[in-house]
Every structure is written in C-alpha cells, then in structure tokens.
Amino acid sequence: MNLKLIVIFLLMLCLGSFALAETNTVNKDSTAVDSIAPPAPVTMFKAFDTPNDHGHSITLNWQLSADDGAGQNSVLQYQIYRWVPYLMDSLTTLRKAMTTVKEEEIKRGHEKVLKKEMRSLKKEYNAVLKELPSAHKAYPNNGYWKEVGKVPAGTKSYKNTGSKEKESQDYLPDLTDFYYRVDAVTKDSTVRASSKVFGPVQCSGQWFNTGRIPVLVAVILFTFLTIYFVEKAKNGAKLYVRPLSGIEAVDDAIGRATEMGRPILYILGLGSVADIATIASFTILSRVAKQVAEYQTELLVPTYDPLVMAVAQEVVKSAYLDAGRPDDYKEDTVHFVTQSQFAYVAAVNGIMLRELPATNIYMGVFFAESLILAETGALAGSIQIAGTDQIAQIPFFIVACDYTLIGEELYAASAYLGREPLLLGSLKAQDYAKALVIILAIIGLIMSNFGWTQFTDLFKVAN
Amino acid sequence: MGFWGQFGVWLAALLTIGIISFLYKDNFLYKACEAIFVGISAGYWFIVYYWDNLYKKFYLQVTNHDLTSWERIIPWVGFILGVMMLSRLFEKIGWLSRWPLAFIVGATAGLYMMIYFVSNAMAQVASTIIPVFIGDWATIIANFFIVAGTFCGLVYFFFSKEHKGAFGLASRVGIWFLMITFGASFGYTVMSRMSLMIGRLDFLFGTWLGMIK
Amino acid sequence: MKRQIPFALVFIFGFFTIFQYFVPHESSEWVYEFLLDWILIIGIFALALGIWSLWRVSIDKINNRRPNWGYSYVTLAGLFLMIIFGFTAKNGDSWGYYFPFVIAVLLVIIMLIQTIKAKGQSKILYIGLALLFLIISILIGYFDKSWSIHFSTSEGLKNTMFQDFFDYILIPILSTMFSLLAFFIASAAYRAFRARNVLATILLVAALIVMLRFNFYLPGAEYFARTSTWLMNVPNLAANRAIVIGIGLGVVATALKVILGIERGYMGKG
Known part of the structure; x- marks a missing residue:
C-alpha cells in the first residue's frame, strides 16, 4: 500500500515537473514575441577609490533605475562595465603562454630552452604592464567595454576588486585612469539602458584605516590603563588579588612530589612560542622550576614545538640559576618529542605510565589531546593542575583534573605566581577594562532598546 | 590489492591493535608503536617543513630572478636569524638565539594583541548589545539570561576585588553559568568522539578481517 | 647587551605589527608578509634543534641502558628513514640499489651510536665500521643512477616510500590515537x-x-x-x-x- 503511494507520488512529481517545464517554454516563446520598452538608466552614477584598503579596488554607487521595482518594473539586473584597452588582452595572451611553458616544465623537467623562453615572456609581460596607465589614458581609443560584474535588481552598489598580484588574471593596477558604466538590463538582454560613463577614476592604497579609529582609541586607553596601574604598583600601592585555588595547589603539588620522590611533569601544550597562552605558561614554568630546583625534585618537560623547547630551556635554566643550583640543571629536562599532535600524546602517555609523576601540570594551548592526556594522568593517579584558553577543552580538564584555571585565569596565574607588583598591576587594568565593558554594554543595551544603533556601530570594526 | 597493499593493511592493523592495547596496560607493542610513531612523525614533519619553509620561502625566493633584488635579499635576514637559533648548540654564543626568539615573540605578540582585541573584546561586546525588551516573552527571558549571564561571567573573572556581598553573588551566578556551558559542551562532544572509535573498529573488522562488508 | 637587544627587538617588532594593523597600504602588507616568512624559515632551524634534542635523549637512553632503551633504536631508525626518503627520489621505474643504500646509511648511524658508548679498541672498530658503511653508501649513491638525492628540487616529497610510510604507518597510529x-x-x-x-x-x-x-x-x-x-x-x-x-x-x-x-x-x- 505504502509502496504504491510512493510510486504514485513520484509519478505525480515527474508529471508536475514536465508540466512546469512546458509552461515555462510557453512563457519564453511569448516573451520573445512581446517587445519590452527600454528601461530608464541608473542615475547619480559615481565611482571612487574604495576607502581603507590596500588599493586595487574601485567602489561604484548609483540610484536605481526608475523601472527597477517601480515604473515598468522591467529591470532584472545591473551589469557593470569597465573600459579596457586592447593591451589588457595581450597580457592575457602572455599569461597563457607562460602557463604553457610552466606545464611543459613539469612534463619535461627544467630545461634551459624553457627557462629562456619563460624569461623573455616575463620581460615582455612586465613591459606591457608598464604601458597600462598610458593605454588607459587613451580612452576611448584602442579599447572596448568589458563586463566586470553583475548584481541583481534592487542593488545600488558594486565593488570592483581586483588582485594585487601582477600575474593574476584579474590584476587591477593602481594609479590608472579607469572608466565605468552600469547597464540596467531587462529579461531580454538586448533591451538595456546604459548609464553615463564615469571617469577617470583611480585606485590606490591608504596609509591609515579610518574604520579602525575606535580600535585605536580603545587600544590606547587600555595601554594607558595598564601603564598607570603598573606604575602605581611600582610605587608601592597595595593591590588585592583574590585567591585562585589552582595556583595555590601548585605549591602543594611540588611539595607532594618531593615527599613521594617522584617527578613533576609539565606540559606546555601544542601552542607555538607566539601563542600568548604559551607565554603565560612560561612564567608559570619559571616559578615551578625554581621551586623544583630548591626541593631538588625531578622535572620533566617534553615539548611539541622546537621553539617552545628552546624558550623553555632558557626559562628552566634561569630558574635553577635563581634557586642557586645551576649545577643541578640538566639540558634534557626540557626535551623535544615530535611535532605531530598524537605522536606527542603517545609519548607523553608513555612517560605518565612509566615515570609515574606525582603531579602533572598542563598550561597553555590544548586541542583534542587534552582529554587523552588528562584522563591517562588521572588513571595513573597523579595530582593534576590544568589551565588553558581553549574553551572547547576546558570541560575535559575540569572533569579529569583536580584544579583547572579557566580562560583568563591562566593569564592571571602568571601574574600571581610571579608575585611581582608590576605583573599584578596589569590585572587591575584588566579588571577596569571588564568593568568598562559592562558599563558600555549597559549603555548600549539601553540605547538599542530605543533603536539608537549608532553606539553599537562603534564596536563593529571595519575589515 | 597486491602483496604490498595487503602488507600495508596488516601493518596498519597491528599498529592499531598496538595503540588500543594501551587501554589495558602499558606493553611492548604499545612501546614499539610509540617509538615508531615518534621517530617517523618527527622525520616526516622535518621533511615537510624543509620543503614548505626552507625550500619555498627561502631557496625559491633568493634564486628567483624575476623578483627585485630587495625581494631576493630580504629572505636572507630570516635565514641568518635561523642560523642564530643554532647558536644554542654552543654554550658561549648561545645567547644569540634570543634574537630570533625575540623577533618571533615580538612580531606575533603585536599580531595576536590586535586580533584578540578586535575579535574577542570588541566584537563580543557588539553582539552583547541587543534590544532586550523586544519580541515575545520567551525571547525577552532568553535575552535577559544572555545579558545577565555574560555580566555575571565577567564578574567571576574579576581578580582584584574581593568576591563578597552582591559582587560575590554575581560571581557565583557567573560560575554556575560557566559550569552549565562546560557541561553542555562536554555532552555535545560525547557522540562525535564515539564515532571515531567506530571508524577504527570498522577498519579492523571490515578492511582487515573482512567481517563487515 | 645580551638581554637589552632582545627586548628592544620584541618592542620594535611588536610595535610594528600593531602599527601594521592600522595601515592597509600595500607596502605595509609587503613587509608583513616577509616577517611571516622569516618566522617560517626560523622554524625549520628550530626543528633541527628539536631533532638534535630527540637524538641526544635517545642516545642518552641507549648509552646509559635506561629502562626501555631498545625502543630508542626504533625511534632513531624511523626518524632517519623518513629523512632519507624525503631527500631522495627514483628516476625511472626501478629502485636499483636504493634499499642497500638506505640500510648502509642506517648502519653508519648505528655504528656512530656505538662509537659514542664504546671505549678503547672497540671504539676504533666501530669507527672503522662506520667509515666502511659510509664508503659503501657513497659508492652506491655515486654509481647507481636509478635514483638520486635532491635538496633543491622538491622531488623528495613525491617519493613513494615517503608517502607509503605516511599512509600505512603514521595514519593508522594517528587515527587510532585519536579514536x-x-x-x-x-x-x-x-x-x-x-x-x-x-x-x-x-x-x-x-x-x-x-x-x-x-x-x-x-x-x-x-x-x-x-x-x-x-x-x-x-x-x-x-x-x-x-x-x-x-x-x-x-x-x-x-x-x-x-x-x-x-x-x-x-x-x-x-
């Protein structure tokens, strides 16, 4: 019964689509017979250099044709044309020739003949490129109108963005006179109306992105806030910091490892030396290493990134120096494993099971491996302290570790452990920034409820 | 599948079992897999980075005569900085390696600072600013929770103020919100992780043993 | 001096990248792209340091007979195999004497490891053997034209051995680890x-x-x-x-x- 129903339904679907196709063809025929009156052209057509960019882009604006959405309502789309000299076509021919030579090179290997040919082609190409501005100046001689884009009816602007790469096929040179026009096009593409030609217009790169002024203001404000509080802290002002259990646990954990005579495993994560979370982790490592040196406990720091390894070696070495035990420092305390995520995990898992560290500390950037590491450590019975700014991994650390520093707490931790007023001062600045965020958001909320969106726009940063 | 193809599948199966056996306990097969894995992957990435970084970004640049002489000279700075990294191998001049490190840390710190400032701070503030009291009552309640949750969460991250009184309450509500988030994201991941294991079992029982067709 | 210059570099380049964020002009992009390339170039030298560290740790394990020292041989063999594969490629259909060459190179490395540990006469023996295998590998490399060594054309990446090791060894372990x-x-x-x-x-x-x-x-x-x-x-x-x-x-x-x-x-x- 059901099967029949499906078959009938499918049949009907087919029939329906045939019928639809038929009515469509009928329509098409009828339009060919009807003649459409030419639409009104767009008005107020303007072209200008796209602001706040690196150049190679022109923005076009216009007012809709009177027959777009009104009047005869016959405009379907707008086609944008740019006048290009014939010289542009010789560029295309040269590019094609160069591609052929490249393909030959892949087939035949690097032969001298091909290299020579390529060099002469490139020379010619560059010579043509140099001629482009003067060729454009010759408008309207020795060129033609080329469609560069189209937009559906109802659109009032278009950005003609080209590539900055000279060998790209849509290379758009800077400081060259361009001429544009926009055609309002109807169903019958031969029935159309062209706008007045706008030109000459040139594009160029800007030296300052005015769309990013709010960011500049905010960055300057934040910098001043940080410097102010750091200076204040330097001058001896007492700053309160709330306790962070994860940080206090570090000291206990080192003590525990010493008592048990087992090592401490410090994992810096998969971040590069450039990740700020890794930099925060270095500060924590420095503190841990100093204490480890004092207690003469063993420290293991297997690393994933060789640059991180290099920095971590410096940090640990200095910590041993600070603790007055430079001779106890071993170069292989911090060692490289491999730069492959899961191979690294396999090796660290092995260390956890064989060396049985009393404490595992995970600080930095972690991805999917967070759970494997933390669970293996938990199964091996180690005390575990973690901290990361990777939001997706925090839940796994919370479940499998004894203490977890959540997001910003990791950055705060480096200041805590350093216990230097300078670092603490910046915590105060962060808090003020947060308070400012809350206040601004409240103001914004009130304003947006009254429909004033200008305030919100301040936070939307131009690309 | 030829002999070498079959051999590859058997090898892959053996390695798969070796790694899974770790769940039972550490054993010689796992240790062998681990050693193979570490060695081969280290070599693999060294080769890939050699061709991608040193060959493409340096060798091809400095030998490309289409570029301006400036563009051919500048990669040498990177090369010299790289060689300075190697100074670590010698105790006396090891401090030279701090130059390239300083360069990387400085350049990327500035980069990350701007990226995070815009995408994490400003963009998030912009999306928090929503008209709360518009729409049906369910939307209004949801909007209210979103805004209140965001504020309380931020209060939790205050470090220089004692969390007591109304401030403490807000901070406590904040951490509750955080915990709900972590729970939800944990629950969300469970299923996708299960499918990974199914994929491996499919290889063992399907591709290798041919039990699943 | 040793510390001031690095901090000055951090400041200069940090400030530049912040500044660059506000300057959309092509020339700022140009400099910025070079800086990113430098980071990549430095990265490969750092990786060489990393490999050196891996070598040291493995050698230390082998020489001091630490627990599980035998596996370090496996690690080093895998490492050098991949490096050899990555820089060599066959020219025709046949591998010729490629595999004897690979084994000879690995033997040179093993002999070198033994040399570090050995004392007295056996040291000389191992050095001799290392030299012997080195000469064998050089001879094979010189006379066997069915494959060649590449440092300046990216043929090595296309080496089928390199890809096979990746597909049949790395991938299964990797996906199992993930699972x-x-x-x-x-x-x-x-x-x-x-x-x-x-x-x-x-x-x-x-x-x-x-x-x-x-x-x-x-x-x-x-x-x-x-x-x-x-x-x-x-x-x-x-x-x-x-x-x-x-x-x-x-x-x-x-x-x-x-x-x-x-x-x-x-x-x-x-």
Missing part, C-alpha cells in the same frame, strides 16, 4: 558522575541533558531536546561570551606586557 578519545570520554563521563560538589553537579546535569537530546525512546524526550537547545543557545552563549571577552583582555594585557618589556619571564637570564 582513544572515545574510551577516555566514557571514563571522563564516569568520573563526572561522581559529582563532588555543587559546581560539578551543575556540570553533570547540563551534560546529561545535552547527551540525552537524541534519545527519543525515553519519556519526556522532547523536553530534553528542547532544554538542550535552550542550554546551548542561552546560558552557553552567555558564559562563552564572558570567557571569550575575558580571554581577549587577558591576551591583550599579556601581549602588551610582553611588548613593553614588563613581562620578561619567557626570556632567560644571564
């Missing part, structure tokens, strides 16, 4: 079930609701689905936003401290 997550997430869930306090209980309840969202056989299944959608869209969104803003400010503050030279923990002393 272990299934087991560990189960054990983590079990750990979470023994909720220790209020916060852990909140986490557990939220996790349960989201986990059960697809179970249409349970009573009140629709309720679970709707609640989990609400949890994802409302409290999750709110808390995520708070964390993201917090992290943003934390990163900016830390980066600023690094650039201004207030945070110096990452740079060693002396």
Whole structure:
C-alpha cells in the first residue's frame, strides 16, 4: 500500500515537473514575441577609490533605475562595465603562454630552452604592464567595454576588486585612469539602458584605516590603563588579588612530589612560542622550576614545538640559576618529542605510565589531546593542575583534573605566581577594562532598546 | 590489492591493535608503536617543513630572478636569524638565539594583541548589545539570561576585588553559568568522539578481517 | 647587551605589527608578509634543534641502558628513514640499489651510536665500521643512477616510500590515537558522575541533558531536546561570551606586557 503511494507520488512529481517545464517554454516563446520598452538608466552614477584598503579596488554607487521595482518594473539586473584597452588582452595572451611553458616544465623537467623562453615572456609581460596607465589614458581609443560584474535588481552598489598580484588574471593596477558604466538590463538582454560613463577614476592604497579609529582609541586607553596601574604598583600601592585555588595547589603539588620522590611533569601544550597562552605558561614554568630546583625534585618537560623547547630551556635554566643550583640543571629536562599532535600524546602517555609523576601540570594551548592526556594522568593517579584558553577543552580538564584555571585565569596565574607588583598591576587594568565593558554594554543595551544603533556601530570594526 | 597493499593493511592493523592495547596496560607493542610513531612523525614533519619553509620561502625566493633584488635579499635576514637559533648548540654564543626568539615573540605578540582585541573584546561586546525588551516573552527571558549571564561571567573573572556581598553573588551566578556551558559542551562532544572509535573498529573488522562488508 | 637587544627587538617588532594593523597600504602588507616568512624559515632551524634534542635523549637512553632503551633504536631508525626518503627520489621505474643504500646509511648511524658508548679498541672498530658503511653508501649513491638525492628540487616529497610510510604507518597510529578519545570520554563521563560538589553537579546535569537530546525512546524526550537547545543557545552563549571577552583582555594585557618589556619571564637570564 505504502509502496504504491510512493510510486504514485513520484509519478505525480515527474508529471508536475514536465508540466512546469512546458509552461515555462510557453512563457519564453511569448516573451520573445512581446517587445519590452527600454528601461530608464541608473542615475547619480559615481565611482571612487574604495576607502581603507590596500588599493586595487574601485567602489561604484548609483540610484536605481526608475523601472527597477517601480515604473515598468522591467529591470532584472545591473551589469557593470569597465573600459579596457586592447593591451589588457595581450597580457592575457602572455599569461597563457607562460602557463604553457610552466606545464611543459613539469612534463619535461627544467630545461634551459624553457627557462629562456619563460624569461623573455616575463620581460615582455612586465613591459606591457608598464604601458597600462598610458593605454588607459587613451580612452576611448584602442579599447572596448568589458563586463566586470553583475548584481541583481534592487542593488545600488558594486565593488570592483581586483588582485594585487601582477600575474593574476584579474590584476587591477593602481594609479590608472579607469572608466565605468552600469547597464540596467531587462529579461531580454538586448533591451538595456546604459548609464553615463564615469571617469577617470583611480585606485590606490591608504596609509591609515579610518574604520579602525575606535580600535585605536580603545587600544590606547587600555595601554594607558595598564601603564598607570603598573606604575602605581611600582610605587608601592597595595593591590588585592583574590585567591585562585589552582595556583595555590601548585605549591602543594611540588611539595607532594618531593615527599613521594617522584617527578613533576609539565606540559606546555601544542601552542607555538607566539601563542600568548604559551607565554603565560612560561612564567608559570619559571616559578615551578625554581621551586623544583630548591626541593631538588625531578622535572620533566617534553615539548611539541622546537621553539617552545628552546624558550623553555632558557626559562628552566634561569630558574635553577635563581634557586642557586645551576649545577643541578640538566639540558634534557626540557626535551623535544615530535611535532605531530598524537605522536606527542603517545609519548607523553608513555612517560605518565612509566615515570609515574606525582603531579602533572598542563598550561597553555590544548586541542583534542587534552582529554587523552588528562584522563591517562588521572588513571595513573597523579595530582593534576590544568589551565588553558581553549574553551572547547576546558570541560575535559575540569572533569579529569583536580584544579583547572579557566580562560583568563591562566593569564592571571602568571601574574600571581610571579608575585611581582608590576605583573599584578596589569590585572587591575584588566579588571577596569571588564568593568568598562559592562558599563558600555549597559549603555548600549539601553540605547538599542530605543533603536539608537549608532553606539553599537562603534564596536563593529571595519575589515 | 597486491602483496604490498595487503602488507600495508596488516601493518596498519597491528599498529592499531598496538595503540588500543594501551587501554589495558602499558606493553611492548604499545612501546614499539610509540617509538615508531615518534621517530617517523618527527622525520616526516622535518621533511615537510624543509620543503614548505626552507625550500619555498627561502631557496625559491633568493634564486628567483624575476623578483627585485630587495625581494631576493630580504629572505636572507630570516635565514641568518635561523642560523642564530643554532647558536644554542654552543654554550658561549648561545645567547644569540634570543634574537630570533625575540623577533618571533615580538612580531606575533603585536599580531595576536590586535586580533584578540578586535575579535574577542570588541566584537563580543557588539553582539552583547541587543534590544532586550523586544519580541515575545520567551525571547525577552532568553535575552535577559544572555545579558545577565555574560555580566555575571565577567564578574567571576574579576581578580582584584574581593568576591563578597552582591559582587560575590554575581560571581557565583557567573560560575554556575560557566559550569552549565562546560557541561553542555562536554555532552555535545560525547557522540562525535564515539564515532571515531567506530571508524577504527570498522577498519579492523571490515578492511582487515573482512567481517563487515 | 645580551638581554637589552632582545627586548628592544620584541618592542620594535611588536610595535610594528600593531602599527601594521592600522595601515592597509600595500607596502605595509609587503613587509608583513616577509616577517611571516622569516618566522617560517626560523622554524625549520628550530626543528633541527628539536631533532638534535630527540637524538641526544635517545642516545642518552641507549648509552646509559635506561629502562626501555631498545625502543630508542626504533625511534632513531624511523626518524632517519623518513629523512632519507624525503631527500631522495627514483628516476625511472626501478629502485636499483636504493634499499642497500638506505640500510648502509642506517648502519653508519648505528655504528656512530656505538662509537659514542664504546671505549678503547672497540671504539676504533666501530669507527672503522662506520667509515666502511659510509664508503659503501657513497659508492652506491655515486654509481647507481636509478635514483638520486635532491635538496633543491622538491622531488623528495613525491617519493613513494615517503608517502607509503605516511599512509600505512603514521595514519593508522594517528587515527587510532585519536579514536582513544572515545574510551577516555566514557571514563571522563564516569568520573563526572561522581559529582563532588555543587559546581560539578551543575556540570553533570547540563551534560546529561545535552547527551540525552537524541534519545527519543525515553519519556519526556522532547523536553530534553528542547532544554538542550535552550542550554546551548542561552546560558552557553552567555558564559562563552564572558570567557571569550575575558580571554581577549587577558591576551591583550599579556601581549602588551610582553611588548613593553614588563613581562620578561619567557626570556632567560644571564
């Protein structure tokens, strides 16, 4: 019964689509017979250099044709044309020739003949490129109108963005006179109306992105806030910091490892030396290493990134120096494993099971491996302290570790452990920034409820 | 599948079992897999980075005569900085390696600072600013929770103020919100992780043993 | 001098990249792209240091007969095999004497490892053997024209051995390692079930609701689905936003401290 129903339904679907196709063809025929009156052209057509960019882009604006959405309502789309000299076509021919030579090179290997040919082609190409501005100046001689884009009816602007790469096929040179026009096009593409030609217009790169002024203001404000509080802290002002259990646990954990005579495993994560979370982790490592040196406990720091390894070696070495035990420092305390995520995990898992560290500390950037590491450590019975700014991994650390520093707490931790007023001062600045965020958001909320969106726009940063 | 193809599948199966056996306990097969894995992957990435970084970004640049002489000279700075990294191998001049490190840390710190400032701070503030009291009552309640949750969460991250009184309450509500988030994201991941294991079992029982067709 | 110059470099380049963010002009992009290339070039030298560290640790294990020292041979063999494969490629259809060459090179390395450990006469013996195998490998390399060594054309990457080792050895181990997550997430869930306090209980309840969202056989299944959608869209969104803003400010503050030279923990002393 059901099967029949499906078959009938499918049949009907087919029939329906045939019928639809038929009515469509009928329509098409009828339009060919009807003649459409030419639409009104767009008005107020303007072209200008796209602001706040690196150049190679022109923005076009216009007012809709009177027959777009009104009047005869016959405009379907707008086609944008740019006048290009014939010289542009010789560029295309040269590019094609160069591609052929490249393909030959892949087939035949690097032969001298091909290299020579390529060099002469490139020379010619560059010579043509140099001629482009003067060729454009010759408008309207020795060129033609080329469609560069189209937009559906109802659109009032278009950005003609080209590539900055000279060998790209849509290379758009800077400081060259361009001429544009926009055609309002109807169903019958031969029935159309062209706008007045706008030109000459040139594009160029800007030296300052005015769309990013709010960011500049905010960055300057934040910098001043940080410097102010750091200076204040330097001058001896007492700053309160709330306790962070994860940080206090570090000291206990080192003590525990010493008592048990087992090592401490410090994992810096998969971040590069450039990740700020890794930099925060270095500060924590420095503190841990100093204490480890004092207690003469063993420290293991297997690393994933060789640059991180290099920095971590410096940090640990200095910590041993600070603790007055430079001779106890071993170069292989911090060692490289491999730069492959899961191979690294396999090796660290092995260390956890064989060396049985009393404490595992995970600080930095972690991805999917967070759970494997933390669970293996938990199964091996180690005390575990973690901290990361990777939001997706925090839940796994919370479940499998004894203490977890959540997001910003990791950055705060480096200041805590350093216990230097300078670092603490910046915590105060962060808090003020947060308070400012809350206040601004409240103001914004009130304003947006009254429909004033200008305030919100301040936070939307131009690309 | 030829002999070498079959051999590859058997090898892959053996390695798969070796790694899974770790769940039972550490054993010689796992240790062998681990050693193979570490060695081969280290070599693999060294080769890939050699061709991608040193060959493409340096060798091809400095030998490309289409570029301006400036563009051919500048990669040498990177090369010299790289060689300075190697100074670590010698105790006396090891401090030279701090130059390239300083360069990387400085350049990327500035980069990350701007990226995070815009995408994490400003963009998030912009999306928090929503008209709360518009729409049906369910939307209004949801909007209210979103805004209140965001504020309380931020209060939790205050470090220089004692969390007591109304401030403490807000901070406590904040951490509750955080915990709900972590729970939800944990629950969300469970299923996708299960499918990974199914994929491996499919290889063992399907591709290798041919039990699943 | 040893410390001042690095901090000056941090400041200069940090300031430049911040400045670059506000300058869309092509020339600023040009410099910026070069800086990124430099980082990549430095990276490969750093990786060489890393390989050196791996070598040292392995040699230390072998020479001092530390637990599981035998596996270090496997690690080093894998490492050097891949490096040899990555720089060699066959020219025609046949490999010729390629594999004897690979084995000879590996033997040179093994003999070198033995040399480090050995004392007296056996040291000389191992050095001799290393030289012998070295000569053999050079001779094969010189006379066998069916394959060749490449450092300046990227033929090595196309070496089938290189790809096969990746496909049949690295990939299975990698995906199995990844699949272990299934087991560990189960054990983590079990750990979470023994909720220790209020916060852990909140986490557990939220996790349960989201986990059960697809179970249409349970009573009140629709309720679970709707609640989990609400949890994802409302409290999750709110808390995520708070964390993201917090992290943003934390990163900016830390980066600023690094650039201004207030945070110096990452740079060693002396």
